[in-house]
Amino acid sequence: MSSSIDKRAQILLKTLVEHYISDGQPIGSRTLLQHSGLDVSPATIRNVMSDLEQLGFIASPHTSAGRIPTQKGYRLFVDSLLTVKPLESQIVQQLKSGLASPNPSELITNAADMLSQLTQFAGLVMTPKHKRIAFKHLEFLTLSDKRILVIIVTSDGNVQNRIILTEKKFSASELTQAGNYFNAHFSGHTFEEVQQKLHAELKQMQNDMNQLMTAALEASNKKADEDGVVIAGERNLLQVDDLSTNVASLRKLFEIFERRTSLMQLLDNSQHADGIQIFIGGESGYLPLDECSMITAPYEADGQVVGTLGxxxxxxxxYERVIPIVDITAKLLSNALSST
Known part of the structure; x- marks a missing residue:
């Protein structure tokens, strides 16, 4: 994409974006001339600025002679012109000590807190999905009329007990039959694989036995955090000048934090991407604000991607500071989860 403008225009766009990020004021040609390091005339700068504006990389606010970057300008900047700075060693140390807990759920909360503290924005972490462990054996036992104990033995020898509530009473023979069905058809599969297979089967079969199997599957998949995403520091966004003046948009953003579903979708999609993802303005389709960006990275446990943070x-x-914070937090969280 950067080849669509020449080297001189790239230097001027990079200078403009960096200055605008730094002080939030529209940038005039005189400032660009001073800071770009280019040996050109003011007229040349004005011509290049005019070209960049026509191409949609920068825009002129009505109240000023200066220019500001557009979403398209930011996108070119982060894709091609950005120089990421290495993180200061004391920040890396701070992250390491914050992510030193042996408790996985504490690690997730700490990671969201650290992202928020270090950037002064909102940090969020999608809680890990179950590690992809295959189950070996499953058994259903009646506890009372509508309460059933599910005993799950996983391939690594772990035994999990779950209690599920059903809408009707099942006989002992029905429960045995359901357990036999699960063990015969799905033993050796991960819960994720079983879920995919059952989704297809459940569309055709709607009897009580399937209701029981679905309930068992959901019980095996339940997480401590039902929302599936931990968010920290969303109130920091109220302190950001660009956002605090846009009350209607901020309200929309807080609705998203309350709902969380669209954030889950966005983080879920990011989980399948390699490395850092940057969503600028409305690009993601999930954030309502053109004035908002989201930076995400997947994290792992024992070599498997289990979630996303951002x-x-x-x-x-x-960006040159936030990107390495997100990147290193993802790596340190992966290390911590892999050693717990």
Missing amino acids: VIGPTRMA
Whole structure:
């Protein structure tokens, strides 16, 4: 994409975006001339600026002679022109000590808190899905009329007991039959694989036995955090000038934090991507604000991607600093989860 403008225009766009991120004021040609390091005339700068504006990389606010980057300008900047700075060693140390807990759920909460503290924006972490462990054997036992104990033995020898509530009473022979069905058809599969297979089967079969199997599957999949995403520091966004003046948009953003579903979708999609993902403004389709950006990275446990973490902040954020914070937090969380 950067080849669509020449080297001189790239330097001027990079200078403009960096200055705008730094002080939030529209940038005039005189400032660009001073800071770009280019040996050109003011007229040349004005011509290049005019070209960049026509191409949609920058825009002129009505109240100023200066220019500001557009979403398209930010996108070119983060894709091709950004120089990411290495994180200061004391911040890396702070992250390491914050992610030193042996407790996985504490690690997730700490990671969200650290992302929020270090960026002063909103940090969020999608809680890990079950590690992809195959189950070996499953058994249903009646506890009372509508309460059933599910005993799950996984291939690594772990035994999990879950209690499920059903809408009707099942006889002992029905429960045995359901257990036999599960063990005969799905033993040696991961819960994720079983879920995919059952989804297809459940569309055709709607009897009581399937209701029981679905309930058992859901019980095996339940997480401590039913929302599936831990968010920290969303109130930080109220302190950001670009956002605090846009009350209607902020309200929309807080509705999203309350709902969380669309964040889950976005993080879920990011989980299947390699490395850092940057969503600027409305690009993601999930964030309602053109003035907002989201930076995400997947994290792992024992070599398997199990979730995603990220930061939501203003489009006018210091990407060169936030990107390594997200990146290193994901790596340190992966290490911590793999050793718990």
